[in-house]
Amino acid sequence: MIIGFDADDTLWHNEDGFQASQREFESLLAEWANAPEIEDQLFEIEMRNMPRYGYGVKAHTLSMIETAISVSEGQASAALMAEILDLGHALLDRPVELLDGVVEVLDELADLTLMLITKGDLYHQLSRIDSSGLKDRFWQTEIVAHKDVPTYKRVLGLHGIEPEHFVMVGNSLPSDVLPVIELGGRGVHVPYHVTWSHEQHEGHHEAPVIQSLTDLPSLLSDWEIH
Amino acid sequence: MIIGFDADDTLWHNEDGFQASQREFESLLAEWANAPEIEDQLFEIEMRNMPRYGYGVKAHTLSMIETAISVSEGQASAALMAEILDLGHALLDRPVELLDGVVEVLDELADLTLMLITKGDLYHQLSRIDSSGLKDRFWQTEIVAHKDVPTYKRVLGLHGIEPEHFVMVGNSLPSDVLPVIELGGRGVHVPYHVTWSHEQHEGHHEAPVIQSLTDLPSLLSDWEIH
Numbered sequence: 402m403i404i405g406f407d408a409d410d411t412l413w414h415n416e417d418g419f420q421a422s423q424r425e426f427e428s429l430l431a432e433w434a435n436a437p438e439i440e441d442q443l444f445e446i447e448m449r450n451m452p453r454y455g456y457g458v459k460a461h462t463l464s465m466i467e468t469a470i471s472v473s474e475g476q477a478s479a480a481l482m483a484e485i486l487d488l489g490h491a492l493l494d495r496p497v498e499l500l501d502g503v504v505e506v507l508d509e510l511a512d513l514t515l516m517l518i519t520k521g522d523l524y525h526q527l528s529r530i531d532s533s534g535l536k537d538r539f540w541q542t543e544i545v546a547h548k549d550v551p552t553y554k555r556v557l558g559l560h561g562i563e564p565e566h567f568v569m570v571g572n573s574l575p576s577d578v579l580p581v582i583e584l585g586g587r588g589v590h591v592p593y594h595v596t597w598s599h600e601q602h603e604g605h606h607e608a609p610v611i612q613s614l615t616d617l618p619s620l621l622s623d624w625e626i627h
Numbered sequence: 628m629i630i631g632f633d634a635d636d637t638l639w640h641n642e643d644g645f646q647a648s649q650r651e652f653e654s655l656l657a658e659w660a661n662a663p664e665i666e667d668q669l670f671e672i673e674m675r676n677m678p679r680y681g682y683g684v685k686a687h688t689l690s691m692i693e694t695a696i697s698v699s700e701g702q703a704s705a706a707l708m709a710e711i712l713d714l715g716h717a718l719l720d721r722p723v724e725l726l727d728g729v730v731e732v733l734d735e736l737a738d739l740t741l742m743l744i745t746k747g748d749l750y751h752q753l754s755r756i757d758s759s760g761l762k763d764r765f766w767q768t769e770i771v772a773h774k775d776v777p778t779y780k781r782v783l784g785l786h787g788i789e790p791e792h793f794v795m796v797g798n799s800l801p802s803d804v805l806p807v808i809e810l811g812g813r814g815v816h817v818p819y820h821v822t823w824s825h826e827q828h829e830g831h832h833e834a835p836v837i838q839s840l841t842d843l844p845s846l847l848s849d850w851e852i853h
């Protein structure tokens with residue numbers, strides 16, 4: 402049995418940093434628009450840029466710059482642009498902060514074969530994996546562009562894993578849980594306290610939900626996996 | 628025997644687009660500095676950002692914005708920033724243009740096991756591989772962050788390839804040729820007509836050089852590989 406873990410907002414904090422950064426971004430543009438208007442505009446621009454840029458801090462920074470130009474109707478100064486670049490740098494340089502209990506859970510599951518599967522910018526994700534101190538806990542680490550059925554199929558195939566021998570654990574229903582279930586594996590949902598609008602999922606599902614990663618060992622034990 | 632191919636400037640044009648884009652960037656900043664000054668400043672900023680951003684068009688665009696702020700001493704307008712974003716979009720949206728003879732060479736080598744190993748931004752490289760029309764020619768395609776000895780070791784290991792059964796073909800000596808030779812494989816250098824300063828390599832080496840990919844089949848035949 403192989404247990405796959407998502408990383409951002411499953412093993413370490415991520416979205417809270419983006420949201421704090423967004424509050425700073427909104428204050429930079431406060432003379433031109435209020436926070437909800439800026440948030441809507443940024444989200445719209447990020448979604449429009451998604452096919453071209455993909456996910457990650459660099460994409461986010463470029464979309465913030467585009468939003469600043471648009472919201473300010475071309476009045477934003479070079480100094481403001483420099484502050485936006487700094488917001489991006491701060492997100493990239495942010496130290497990895499593990500969620501509570503992660504090390505203990507990985508200790509407890511150390512005799513299982515663990516895998517890390519994370520989505521996003523190759524360079525930033527590699528740097529976070531390296532600085533997390535967790536890399537050696539995982540048999541394999543994979544950085545993927547999208548977490549969809551074809552991607553899980555490719556990654557599981559590459560490592561010779563049958564879906565029925567695979568459990569994926571993560572905070573995103575559409576990225577971590579549902580595609581793995583569709584493929585014939587099992588998914589475990591561990592919600593994070595904030596969710597990026599793009600990852601929000603409405604609709605019915607029957608995947609097990611645990612409130613914290615520390616509940617994972619007993620769930621796996623119920624499944625007679627551990 | 629497995630034959631690995633680099634993609635950018637080996638299978639399709641890349642650096643020429645960056646250089647044309649750089650000429651446009653220099654003309655946007657012409658009121659503040661001359662082209663060589665801008666080029667030096669951009670290169671310095673790109674190298675400083677490399678550990679944080681990695682390779683790719685999004686990184687390049689963010690470095691162009693930082694360069695514009697610096698060269699203009701904070702005078703660059705939001706309209707100019709929008710033109711820089713457009714330069715980045717044009718590079719990302721540029722259609723894949725194959726080098727002469729690529730399809731014929733891949734046809735000729737179709738009974739060998741071919742692999743594509745490219746470095747850079749995950750999203751942009753995936754999009755180029757998809758739109759190249761060449762994906763089905765390759766047994767495996769890998770997008771990596773760095774082309775160094777540990778990376779080749781990991782990728783070859785993942786696919787169960789012994790280095791002595793591996794030939795890597797590409798336009799960059801430090802990325803495509805030398806690390807594979809160091810690992811015990813073979814490398815073939817196919818120079819592109821322009822080379823990014825960062826990939827330039829001085830110094831002695833004994834790797835075979837071919838002037839065009841169309842010379843690859845006869846080299847492989849000399850090696851009794853094909």
